[in-house]
Amino acid sequence: xxxxxxxxxxxxxxxxxxxxxxxxxxxxxxxxxxxxxxxxxxxxxxxxxxxxxxxxxxxxxxxxxxxxxxxxxxxxxxxxxxxxxxxxxxxxxxxxxxxxxxxxxxxxxxxxxxxx
Amino acid sequence: xxxxxxxxxxxxxxxxxxxxxxxxxxxxxxxxxxxxxxxxxxxxxxxxxxxxxxxxxxxxxxxxxxxxxxxxxxxxxxxxxxxxxxxxxxxxxxxxxxxxxxxxxxxxxxxxx
Numbered sequence: 003x004x005x006x007x008x009x010x011x012x013x014x015x016x017x018x019x020x021x022x023x024x025x026x027x028x029x030x031x032x033x034x035x036x037x038x039x040x041x042x043x044x045x046x047x048x049x050x051x052x053x054x055x056x057x058x059x060x061x062x063x064x065x066x067x068x069x070x071x072x073x074x075x076x077x078x079x080x081x082x083x084x085x086x087x088x089x090x091x092x093x094x095x096x097x098x099x100x101x102x103x104x105x106x107x108x109x110x111x112x113x114x115x116x117x118x
Numbered sequence: 119x120x121x122x123x124x125x126x127x128x129x130x131x132x133x134x135x136x137x138x139x140x141x142x143x144x145x146x147x148x149x150x151x152x153x154x155x156x157x158x159x160x161x162x163x164x165x166x167x168x169x170x171x172x173x174x175x176x177x178x179x180x181x182x183x184x185x186x187x188x189x190x191x192x193x194x195x196x197x198x199x200x201x202x203x204x205x206x207x208x209x210x211x212x213x214x215x216x217x218x219x220x221x222x223x224x225x226x227x228x229x230x231x
Contacts, residue, residue: 034217045207045221046162095161105150105211107219109161 005029006098008110015086016118023081023113025096031076032098036107037069040093052079086117120145122210124222132230137198139225141208142190149212151184151191152219155204162207166193170212195227203229 005028015021025035033054038046050071052058058071070082079098083090093114097107121144131137143151149170154162168175168182168191175182181194195202205226209219 036218045223048218048221051218093159099217105217105219106152106164106167107217109163111161112159114159 004100004108006032006096006108006110008096008113010113011111012114012116014116014118017087018085020082020084021086021115023083023094023096023115025079025081025098025110027077027098027108030098030100030108032079032100033076034099035073035079036097036099037071037079037081038095038097040095040112046095049081083115086115088117091115091117120148120210120220122208122220122222124208124225126225127223128226128228130228130230131198133198133200135198137193137195137202137227139193139206139208139227140190141192141210141222142188143210143220144189145210145220146186146189147212148210148220150210150217151182152209152211153180153182153193154207154209156207156224157204165206198227198229200229200231203227 007026009024035052037049040046049064050058050060052071052073054073060066073079095112096110124141152167155165156162166180166182168184179196184191205224207224208222211219
């Protein structure tokens with residue numbers, strides 16, 4: 003149980019285009035989902051916390067107009083990287099927390115974004 | 119806010135020996151401390167976690183200890199095997215809203231055959 007899927011697994015796009023990444027909790031309801039970015043040989047960096055039905059809370063230094071987050075249902079959150087640039091190339095990982103559950107987060111497989 | 123420090127950044131041990139990775143945290147309100155293993159290009163995998171009402175937890179070759187007074191927790195891997203080679207992250211949670219995880223910088227564990 004507690005499976006999180008993420009699509010696409012890999013995407014290559016041209017500079018200036020937008021990319022949408024989906025994160026789904028397959029067998030549980032997730033009131034809270036988290037979006038992380040991970041650069042090579044670094045730790046996970048929390049970008050934003052997404053609560054179902056409300057606006058996402060962004061971490062300091064993360065542009066909310068560039069990284070659009072939508073959490074419209076208890077099983078789906080999306081991250082859209084708008085007007086992507088090469089410096090946005092990274093590994094993006096989502097995680098989900100069980101509704102009413104303790105602190106444990108369940109991670110998606112990640113999306114490797116490469117912006118040319 | 120919470121800050122988690124992790125040491126060492128790289129750890130190389132002989133196969134069969136034990137490995138210990140240590141983390142310290144700053145927020146005394148933190149109450150959940152997971153350890154994750156991440157292989158290259160893959161998602162973090164929870165390998166063990168401990169809550170603040172427990173001092174030690176063991177699962178086969180893996181154990182975690184927590185010292186709330188000193189605000190540090192450690193991962194112990196015994197009888198290391200080549201497949202244990204990966205990056206290990208500690209994290210702390212519970213002191214802030216939304217149960218956010220605050221991550222350590224990671225330890226690259228290398229098991230020498």
